[in-house]
Amino acid sequence: MLRYTFNRVLYALPIMLGVSLVCFLLVHIAPGDPLVSVLPPDATEALRRQMAELYGFDRSLPEQFLRWLARAATGDLGTSIATARPVAAEVARAVGNTVTLAAFATLIGFTLGAIFGFVAGYFRDSPLDRLASALAVLGVSVPHYWLGMVLVIIFSAQLGWLPATGAGPGGSTEWVWDWEHFRHLILPAVTMSVIPMGIVARTLRALVAEILSQEFVMGLRARGLSEFAVFRHVVKNAAPTALAVMGLQLGYLLGGSILIETVFSWPGTGFLLNAAIFQRDLPLLQGTILVLALFFVVLNLLVDVVQTALDPRIRRA
Amino acid sequence: MAERVLEIRGLEVTFRRGEERIRAVAGVDLTLAAGEALALIGESGSGKSVTLRQVLRLDPERTTEVAGSVRVGGEEVGRLDRRGLRRLRGGRVGMVFQEPLLALDPVYTVGQQIVEAIRAHEPVSRAEARARALELFRLVHVPSPDRRLDAYPHELSGGLRQRAMIALALACRPQLLLADEPTTALDATVQIQVLLLLRELQERLGLAILFVTHDIGAAVEIADRIAVIYAGRIVEEGPVRAVIRSPLHPYTRGLLASRTEGALVKGRRIAAIPGSPPDLARPPPGCAFAPRCSLAVEACRRSVPRLEPFAPGHAVRCLRAPEWAASAA
Ligand SMILES: Nc1ncnc2c1ncn2[C@@H]1O[C@H](COP(=O)(O)OP(=O)(O)OP(=O)(O)O)[C@@H](O)[C@H]1O
Ligand SMILES: [Mg+2]
Numbered sequence: 001m002l003r004y005t006f007n008r009v010l011y012a013l014p015i016m017l018g019v020s021l022v023c024f025l026l027v028h029i030a031p032g033d034p035l036v037s038v039l040p041p042d043a044t045e046a047l048r049r050q051m052a053e054l055y056g057f058d059r060s061l062p063e064q065f066l067r068w069l070a071r072a073a074t075g076d077l078g079t080s081i082a083t084a085r086p087v088a089a090e091v092a093r094a095v096g097n098t099v100t101l102a103a104f105a106t107l108i109g110f111t112l113g114a115i116f117g118f119v120a121g122y123f124r125d126s127p128l129d130r131l132a133s134a135l136a137v138l139g140v141s142v143p144h145y146w147l148g149m150v151l152v153i154i155f156s157a158q159l160g161w162l163p164a165t166g167a168g169p170g171g172s173t174e175w176v177w178d179w180e181h182f183r184h185l186i187l188p189a190v191t192m193s194v195i196p197m198g199i200v201a202r203t204l205r206a207l208v209a210e211i212l213s214q215e216f217v218m219g220l221r222a223r224g225l226s227e228f229a230v231f232r233h234v235v236k237n238a239a240p241t242a243l244a245v246m247g248l249q250l251g252y253l254l255g256g257s258i259l260i261e262t263v264f265s266w267p268g269t270g271f272l273l274n275a276a277i278f279q280r281d282l283p284l285l286q287g288t289i290l291v292l293a294l295f296f297v298v299l300n301l302l303v304d305v306v307q308t309a310l311d312p313r314i315r316r317a
Numbered sequence: 318m319a320e321r322v323l324e325i326r327g328l329e330v331t332f333r334r335g336e337e338r339i340r341a342v343a344g345v346d347l348t349l350a351a352g353e354a355l356a357l358i359g360e361s362g363s364g365k366s367v368t369l370r371q372v373l374r375l376d377p378e379r380t381t382e383v384a385g386s387v388r389v390g391g392e393e394v395g396r397l398d399r400r401g402l403r404r405l406r407g408g409r410v411g412m413v414f415q416e417p418l419l420a421l422d423p424v425y426t427v428g429q430q431i432v433e434a435i436r437a438h439e440p441v442s443r444a445e446a447r448a449r450a451l452e453l454f455r456l457v458h459v460p461s462p463d464r465r466l467d468a469y470p471h472e473l474s475g476g477l478r479q480r481a482m483i484a485l486a487l488a489c490r491p492q493l494l495l496a497d498e499p500t501t502a503l504d505a506t507v508q509i510q511v512l513l514l515l516r517e518l519q520e521r522l523g524l525a526i527l528f529v530t531h532d533i534g535a536a537v538e539i540a541d542r543i544a545v546i547y548a549g550r551i552v553e554e555g556p557v558r559a560v561i562r563s564p565l566h567p568y569t570r571g572l573l574a575s576r577t578e579g580a581l582v583k584g585r586r587i588a589a590i591p592g593s594p595p596d597l598a599r600p601p602p603g604c605a606f607a608p609r610c611s612l613a614v615e616a617c618r619r620s621v622p623r624l625e626p627f628a629p630g631h632a633v634r635c636l637r638a639p640e641w642a643a644s645a646a
Contacts, residue, residue, distance in 0.1 A: 218375055219420040223434040223485065224407035233422050312424055312469045 005305050012301050019293045020072070024065050027286050055081070055283070068286070077287035082279045087287035090272060093174070095291065098261070098268030102253035104189040109196035109253075110246055113139075116197070117204025124209050132201065139198025145259040148191040152263075155187060162187050165265035188264040192257060196249040203245045204238065211237045240311040247303035254299070255292055320390075322493050322525040323349040323372065327385035330367050330549075334380070339597045341367040343549035343605075344385070346624065347527070351492060354519055354526040356536035356557075358572065359546035360594055365529040368546070369495050372527070373406045389493065408438050411486030415498040417478040421470040427481040428466030434488045453484040457514060476507035480514065487518070494518075496528035500535060512538050533573065537561060542630070545569045548594050548605035551624060555631030565633040565642060568606050604635070612637045 039048060052058045055078075056067060071078065077087035113136070120132035156164035163184050211217065211234050220230050261270035269288055276285040330342035342364040349355050357365050370376055372387055374394055387394040389409060397405060406412075414420035422430060431450040432443060441449075447466070454462030457480040470478055479499060486494060499515065500508040516539040519526055530536055536543050537557055544554040545566065553566040564570045571590035592609035595601055601608065603618040610617070617636055624634040627642070 215414065215416070215419040216422045218370075219412075219414060220422065222373055222375060222406055222412040223430075223437065223488075224403040224405070225433070225437050226403060229433070229437065233425070236424050237422070312426075313471055 001309060004308060008301055008304060012297055015297055016294055019297060020069055020290060021065065023286055023289045023293055024068060025061075027282055027289070028061060028064075072287075072290065077290070078283035080276075080281055080284040082275075082281045082284065087283050090284060091269070091287050091291050094267060094269045094272040094288070097266065098270065099254060101185065101188055101192065101261075101266055101268060102250070104185055105192035105253055106196065106250050107193075108189060109193035109249070110200055112193070113197040113200025114204060114242075116201035118208055120201065120205040121208025121212065124205075129205075133205065136198045136201035136205070139194045139201070141198075142194065144191050144194055144257075145263050147194060148188070148260055148263040151187050151191055166267075188260055188266050191264075192253060192260050196246075196253065199249055200242070200246060204242055207238050207241055208234060240307050243310065244303050244307045247299065247306065251296060251299040251303075255296065320351045321348055321388075322351050322353075322390060323347065323527065324388040324391075325368070325372075325385070326388075328368065328371060328387060329382075329384040330364070330371060330376070331382040332376075332380055333382070337598045340600055341549055341597060342371070343600065344621075345546070345549070345551055347544060347551065347554075349493070349525050349527055351525055352519065352523045353542070354516075354528070354540045355542045355544060356540035357527065357529045357544050357546055358531065358533065358536055361531075362594060362597070363546045364549040365546055366497050367549075369412070369497050369527065369529060372493075372495055373410060373412060374402060375406075404438065407434055407486075407491070408489050409491050410493045410495060411488070411491040413479070413482050413486045413494065413496040413499045416502045417475075417482040418470055418502075420482060421478070421485075423470055426467050426469055427473070427485070428468075431466070431481075431485050431488050434485055438489045449488070450484070453487060454481070456487070456518070457481075457484045459484070475503050476510060479503060479507075479511050483511075483514065483518070487522070487524075490522075491524070493525045493527065496526060498529050498531065501531065508532075508535070509538075515539055533561075545572065548600065549597065550605065550621070550634060552606065552634045553632070554624070555628070559628060559631045563642070565627055565631070565638045566606075566635050567610050567612055567637075567641075612641060 039051060049058070056064055059067070068078070075088055077091065079085070080087050080090055083090070116132040116136055120129040120136070123129050152164045155162045164187070166184055217230065217234070220233055225233075255269070258270035258274050260266065261268045262274050265271065269292060272284070273288050273292075275281070276288060325345055325347040328342055328345040329340070332339045332341055345364070345368050347355065347357075347368075357368065359365055367376070371383060372389065372394065374383075374397075376383075383395065389405060392401075392405075394402075394405065421427065425433075428447065428450050431453060432446040435441060435446040435449055436443070450466055451462055454466060459465050459477060459480050465473065465477065465481070470481070473481060479502075483494075483499075494515075496515065500511050503511060512535055515526060515528070518524055519539070526539070528540070540557050542555060543557050543560045544551050545560070545568065546552065547568050553560060553564065553569045560569065561573065564573055568590070575590070590609055595605050595608070601618065603616075603620055604610070604613070604622055607613040607617040614637070622634050622636045624632050625638075626632045627638060
């Protein structure tokens with residue numbers, strides 16, 4: 001197991017390097033001059049050149065990449081063109097906000113998804129199953145920006161119960177654990193939880209039904225185990241697959257959602273990415289994409305290792 | 318006669334599947350005394366497994382209709398409540414399945430499963446239960462039992478897996494062991510070892526065994542009596558020697574004849590008997606075997622013959638048997 005983990009980490013290193021290169025190239029291959037957004041339209045050629053030199057845009061691409069990579073390795077992602085603040089600080093704050101949102105959305109989505117999935121799988125083809133399955137399908141098929149807007153219309157515009165945008169009172173972008181901030185979290189988190197809820201519910205329904213159809217379940221009953229004990233066996237059998245699906249869902253949520261964060265003006269990574277693209281803020285864009293991409297590599301690694309650790313059939317193979 | 322461990326009277330089991338009603342068991346009577354081994358043999362789909370499962374009421378209640386009586390140690394199984402049923406399952410009656418790899422939970426070690434089963438029935442500590450599990454593994458001759466208890470089912474060989482399954486079934490010292498084709502999934506040499514183990518356990522523990530098999534050789538090896546089932550009904554029942562030497566039912570004779578042409582293979586049709594078993598959703602009004610029987614007369618097709626005693630302890634469900642036996646003698 002240790003060896004497997006070590007190997008898996010080792011494999012992840014070249015992937016990370018490749019990912020960095022792709023991040024870098026994607027941004028540089030895109031057409032357009034990154035300096036357009038910071039220079040006045042009538043800027044002189046000398047000023048242009050000076051700025052390009054300052055940001056390193058005058059060097060060759062391989063050189064730019066190596067310098068960027070070397071600095072990124074030490075945690076320095078450069079300076080945002082638009083705000084002139086360190087990219088690392090901008091990204092760190094956005095990541096914090098996105099994680100808060102994702103954690104809460106996950107809590108809602110997984111709890112409801114697991115309940116719906118187990119109920120539907122246990123009572124397959126009953127009215128309960130049909131209700132739970134319908135909710136799950138709704139969850140994955142309703143466009144969530146649309147749902148977000150509907151929720152805003154109902155709970156903010158009509159009822160006035162909850163704020164529609166931002167992460168805190170007065171456009172605060174710094175998260176604090178108090179009721180004023182929490183109120184801002186509710187609508188985006190509920191909107192965001194709908195997809196993992198649907199996916200977890202559907203996966204678990206199929207999984208539980210499949211496990212219950214296996215002969216060993218009758219074997220368990222034939223030993224005189226209580227229904228609760230049988231349920232425990234079902235949970236343990238479902239755990240590796242369920243955790244893998246949940247891990248990936250959690251990953252997608254942690255990656256941030258441009259749509260949801262934009263609809264709710266939630267100052268997370270998706271929002272930041274959106275801003276960086278529209279302002280053609282190359283260093284910020286590169287830094288954000290790199291952090292997100294590396295995060296997915298690590299996430300996949302974790303899911304693999306945890307899933308392996310949980311399943312004795314793989315663990316000891 | 319010794320105490321009756323199992324008594325099945327007029328058992329009928331019908332499964333509802335959509336509009337269809339499948340009559341898997343159409344009237345089974347069986348009696349098993351303490352320490353006795355009975356082999357239930359018959360073609361694929363004849364209702365052997367369903368009969369066995371009904372002893373523990375393992376079929377889903379929603380889609381299964383059951384009539385008749387099943388008594389274990391004199392207690393009517395159909396009248397037990399949930400708790401009574403749990404005490405019966407694994408407590409007084411243990412069950413062994415055909416394919417232990419499918420019948421054991423893959424993500425628990427065999428030791429954990431035995432400990433869990435013991436603790437479901439008796440208020441003992443984990444350590445005590447573990448000690449008993451070790452004892453059971455010795456009883457069923459698992460080599461290095463301590464280490465094997467910590468193995469997952471997939472880590473054991475087929476033979477060891479089946480031994481572990483038997484140990485699990487015996488965990489709470491049942492009086493009755495139900496075994497559904499316990500050797501079918503095993504290699505030939507391992508089959509014999511498992512059969513020998515079952516016979517040894519029967520003698521040492523005074524265990525009554527009801528076991529289903531396709532293998533007449535296995536039946537002869539460990540059974541005291543044989544019951545032959547066809548289309549959900551027992552068609553012949555008697556002491557092993559009597560049934561093998563002088564079979565009374567034409568179907569039994571066909572089964573025995575097919576044995577000389579090679580072992581009975583699960584799922585395969587029996588060569589010596591032309592035709593195939595009736596559709597259980599639309600059973601014929603008379604003897605279910607009549608359409609395939611060379612001795613059948615008009616009366617056979619009108620009504621189902623009764624299971625009549627013929628010799629001491631030897632009964633047959635066939636109108637032509639007395640006549641035929643007389644002419645053969
Ligand atoms: N849960 C169920 N629902 C519907 N039909 C069933 C169910 N269980 C069994 N049957 C049907 O009942 C009949 C008898 O099945 P059973 O499993 O008892 O056969 P068997 O004698 O054990 O055969 P085999 O030798 O193949 O194991 C078969 O036609 C089978 O399809
Ligand atoms: Mg069977």
